Structure formats: structure tokens, C-alpha cells
Amino acid sequence: MSQGHDVWQAMTAERFGPLYARLWLRLEQLLGSPTTMEIIALSTETLQDAYPFLSRLRWRSQGLERATLMQAIADQENPHVQAGCERLLQEVYVLIETCYGQALALQLQAEIEQLRQSSDPSLSPLTKGSREVATTPWSETPEQAWQVLQTLGQHSLKLYRRHRDTQNELNRARFELDTLRQAASSVAIASAAAPSTPTELARSETFYHDLFELSPDGVIVTDTKGVILQANARCAEILELDSPAELIGCSVSQFLVYPEQREAFLERISQSDRVEGQRRELRTQRGRTIIIVFSSRLIQYEGQSCLLSVVRDVTERARLAQEMADFAYSASHDLQAPLRTFEGYARWLLEDYGDGLDEMGRQLCEEIIDDALHMKKLLDGLLEYSRIGRVHTRAVEVDVAAVLERVQHDLQIEIFDTKARLMLPETLPTVLYPEVRLTQIFTNLLSNALKFTAAGRAPEIVVDYEALPRHYRFAVRDNGIGIAPEHTERIFEIFKRLHTREEYPGTGAGLTIVKKIVESHGGQIGLSSTPGAGSTFWFTIPRTEDAP
């Protein structure tokens, strides 16, 4: 904030403070402090759209709290503030005139203006003599007259407020009407292109009916209690019923393996009108347990609030995924056994028979050991990859700062060796995530940033994040060798590497694992890179636990 800014604020407070104080003092003397408060509040309300800062002024029974004037105008523009402060005075005069008559209003105005001129004549908005008022000194007005005036004034204030509220209500209704009219006209425009004649309407109905019946997914409409109003053929098929008609009138709860999940679901849909990608276990009519995913919308159907849901049977997919994960697990596990022999025997050969081997023979043994250990790492990668989908890790409140601290600690040797500079944001959020998985993500991304460094350049790594409405977006930026655009897809594939093991060690499983973690928790991952200049890897974490 510039010096000039501070000066005008202080001057404004100096200028209007005494005027408002006098205004308050006089009104309170005449009308009592509740009525005065009411008058000020009404005037401020009238001006709140044009001059929002006025609403931030605090008036108490002692008058205006001067400090709040300074605060209210702190980040405002000078002309705006001057106009607003002036308008508040005017508004009070108008209100007094409306409720208590012109005489009182003029008298009040004259007094305020006198005060203003006595402190700084140049500031008065009134030119001298423009509104000369023959003022009766306050004290000369008889006591009873005041009482009558006060009572009348309070009544008219009440009426005034009622009038204004009605006016506001009316305006709101007009606005809504306009919105509806606009919506209606856009529907009319849309339907002008679509079916307007009865034949076309019928055709369109047939179209939607066909769509409903042909859908490879189940489509179902229920009321908010879960009673089925409409279902397509596929729905009946999923639930192993002969016809969708058998579903009408049934409650969806009777098919849920865990009916208690419905309450949380209803709560969520009532808040957001839509729910996506929910997973449920159902028991079919024939007693088979199946797994489905569905998305729902709150819709208006035949005059009531209903749920439209699209249901997909993923039992087979889930089974295959499980089978695949189990296969990957046991494969990587069983493949380890021979590796132990390779490594152990080659070492045995070297230790006990090394003297009988020549240089080449010993070299070959060393290479067997090397490759066996590398294959062990590949299998570990595969094992970890299969574990992500297979083993459910519970999401907890995780302090990202603490996670990064631990990762930094784990990588301290690499950081020291590469003379890397690691920059973290000053604040980091707390997220709902399995802690071990978040640690894996950052460990992989940071160790990549430390590994793929450009020759002669110490790594500079910046971790940053953005809090977006639906998710957090974290980014790890480095100044390393970068990745050519044609390879950006490939680096996420398991065991795919862009370099030889001699150039940069590793298995090529790290980013695949990171991608799987991120995606299996409802997030996305990507990168931008300039070859030779560096890469930025980013990933997202949903802010609400929407992950399936």
C-alpha cells in the first residue's frame, strides 16, 4: 500500500468521523438509540450493493466505532469511499424526511453542514446559501411535540421497512420470472429444431424408448425411497429376472448386499444432485453376488423427485482384475526362487572355485549375480504393481508436509550426492489418502528428479500444489534432462525405459506404480517437459473421497 493511500484513508476518517458522531448524537438525543440504530441500518442496507464497504462499519449504542471506518475503507478506492460516505449522510436525511418530515431533516442537514464547514469550508458539497434554512434551535421545540414525533417516526420506520422488503421480494420475483422466460424461450428454440409436429414428437419418443431398451447398461428410475418406477431390459438381465416388469414396485434395498450403504448415498445425492462411479455388491434374484458400478442423477420424473441411475455389471471385470493381480503376485513370487539359486550358486562358484576360473570366468559369474539381482528388482516392481489394486490401503488424514519431510529424509544421500536444491511450498494441505501410497508417489517422483539430471547442472527441484475446487494438484518440477514429447506416454508403461541401465539405473516400474496409485485413488497424472531443460510431473488427489 502506498504512502498516499494511507494518507487519504486517515483524512477520510478525520473528515467523516466527526460528522457521523454528530449525526448519531443528535438522532439519539431526539429519537433514542434503538431507533437511531434502525435508521442507520436501513440507510446502510439501501446502499449495500453500491457501496459494500458501508456494511462493514460497526455502529453501537455509543455511535460509530471509528476504527471500523479505517478498516472498511482499507482496500477501497478513494473516490468510491468519498461518494459512499457522502451517500450515507444523504440517505439518512432522506429517511428522516420520509419518516419525520422535512423540517427535521433540513435541521439535521444544516447542523451537519455547519460542522463540516467549521472544520473545512472547502469540503462542503453545498454552496453557501443554496439551502438556507430558517432553523429553529433544537431546544425550543416543545417536549410533547418530540414525543409525538418519535412515536410517529417509529411507525413510519416500520412501514418503510415493510414497504422496502415487499419491493425487494417483488424484484426477486421479477428476476426469477425473467430467468424462467429465458429458459423457456431457449427450450422453444431447441425444440423448434427438434420435434414440433406430433409425428416428430412420436418419433423422438420412440428414439428415447429404443435407447432405453437397447442400452448395454441397466437404466433404472427410483423414487427417493428406493422404490423402482422404471427399469430397462438390461436391468432385469443383470438382476437375473425374466422381465423388467418384475422390478417395478420393488425396493432396490432388497438387492443390496449391504443395504446400509444407501443412507450415505442418499445424503450425498441430496447435496450434489449427482453421484458418479459408485461400486456396490448386489444379490441377484437367483442369489448370485455380483459387482456393479453406477452413476445417479436427481431428476424430476412424473412430477416427483426421482433418481435416474445407469448401472453396469462389472463382476467379470472385477474377477479378471483379481485374477490378473493374483497371477502377477504368484508369478513374481515363484520366479524369485530360481533367482536365489542363480545368485547363490554364482557367488558360491566365485568364492570356492574362483581360483580355478580365469578372468573371463569370474566376470561371467559377476554378471549372473548382477542380472539375478536386477531381475529381483523387476519382480519387486511387478509385485508392488499387483499389490496396489489387490490390497486395499485405508485412506487417512495425511499431512503432506510430513510425508515430504520423510521422503526428503529417505533420499538425503541422493540429495547430498547430487548437491540438489529442493524447494517446498511454505504451506501444504492435509489430504485424505493412504499414507504409504502418498509416500510412494513422492519418493518415486523425487528420486526420478534426482536421477535424471543433466550433466554439469545441480538438480533444482520444486514441489508445488494448487487447491482446485474438486482436487489438489501437486507438481514436481526439475531441471533435468527432460523427456521428448513422443516418449511421454511410454514412460508410464511397466519396465519401459528410455535409457540403458548403465546410463541411469532402475527398472522402469516406478512411474507405472505411481500412475496406478494415482488413478486407483480417483486422480490423474501427467507431465510437461522440455527436452534438455527439465520436466514437471503433476498428479491430482480428489478433495472429497470420491474414489471408488
Place this chain on the structure above:
Amino acid sequence: MSQQTVLLVEDNPRDVRLTQRAFKQAQLTHALRVVRDGDEALAYLNREGMYQDPAESPRPNVILLDLNLPRMGGHEVLKRVKRDPRFRHIPIIVLTTSGRSDDVRLAYEHGVNAYLLKPVEFTRFTEVVEQLGKFWLETVELPPTV
């Protein structure tokens, strides 16, 4: 004072060979008896079949058990031995390549005394065997064999 006996239940002859070498390298001089599956392990303990001679098949002080065994798996062997009042006092140490949490939990539920992972790298395997020997055969007080 007779020599302490370790019973190794392991089906892979190469793993047996490596374990024997690791015992030697770790300078554990205990008698290592080897059976190749769960049935043989129970036969050994029950002194059945080829294990009838107490001099040839002394009661083990400690059992080293692989989980991945043909026919009767390691978990089943563990369960049976730990249920049998005659053998339940014998410390059983699982020595396996499986680090899956299900295996670890189940083994402890069945009363395993320790669960160790076999590292692929032989030098590290020797270290594990050495630690195992130091603790289970030299440090702890074992129940007397009957």
C-alpha cells in the same frame, strides 16, 4: 550334553543346499536335519517310517519351516504342530520368500515363534541365518526335548 538339532522343512533341494552353506558360513555347528514336505515333517516328529531311530532322527530343538510346500502347505504343518500337545513347545521359525501380510498374519495366528524372509542375495541370506542361529540357538533358553 547332546548336540542341538534343527529340523529344516524345505522342498527345494537347491534351497536346502544354500541353507546348509549359510549354516556353515554362519559357523552354526548344529545338526541340520532336512525333510522335504509337510507329511515328512509330521512323520519325523511322530517317529514314523524312516524316522523311527531316535539316534538318526533326534527331537528337534527348533523347526525351520518353508511355507510354499507341495501337498500339505507350511501353514497346515504349523497349525498341526502347534495344536499337538507333544510338539507345541518346539519353536517354529518360518523362513520363506512370501512377504504377503496374509501369510504373516496367519502364521502368527497359528502360533509361529518368528517369521523371517529369505533374501535373494546370498550374503544377506547368510546374515539372516547367522542372526537366527545366534538368537534361537545361542541366546534364548529352549524348552528341553523329551
